[in-house]
């Protein structure tokens with residue numbers, strides 16, 4: 001099973017930094033700048049992750065994935081959504097194929113594999 005320890009620890013650190021001095025804490029500074037700036041930052045990191053995903057550079061993709069997770073935790077912290085809630089949602093989905101779930105949606109159209 002994946003060790004979520006470091007992610008949970010980082011989440012605790014981020015939430016503890018909410019009241020830190022923006023002059024000495026990146027987390028505090030970004031939170032101080034507000035929701036729009038944090039969301040924009042997450043978008044930038046997502047784009048950088050996509051670019052890295054399309055490259056053959058595993059080191060770059062690993063680093064961008066870390067940046068993306070870090071900024072996602074910031075977005076959640078700013079909204080006061082516990083990481084545990086996201087984990088619980090993933091646990092709820094465990095064992096349900098994405099294909100099965102999608103087909104069961106109201107108004108789901110039959111899949112067309114050919115154009």
Ligand SMILES: N=c1c2ncn([C@@H]3O[C@H](COP(=O)(O)OP(=O)(O)OP(=O)(O)O)[C@@H](O)[C@H]3O)c2ncn1[C@@H]1O[C@H](COP(=O)(O)O)[C@@H](O)[C@H]1O
Pocket residue numbers: 010013014017024025026027028066067070
């Ligand atoms: N994991 C991280 C982490 N990952 C990335 N970053 C910072 O996220 C920022 C954004 O990355 P970019 O490459 O986009 O930086 P940039 O281009 O200079 O950003 P912009 O000027 O475009 O806004 C950088 O300053 C990185 O250093 C992080 N900053 C902090 N942490 C963790 O958060 C903890 C608390 O940090 P502070 O709040 O700074 O004490 C640290 O101890 C770390 O564990």
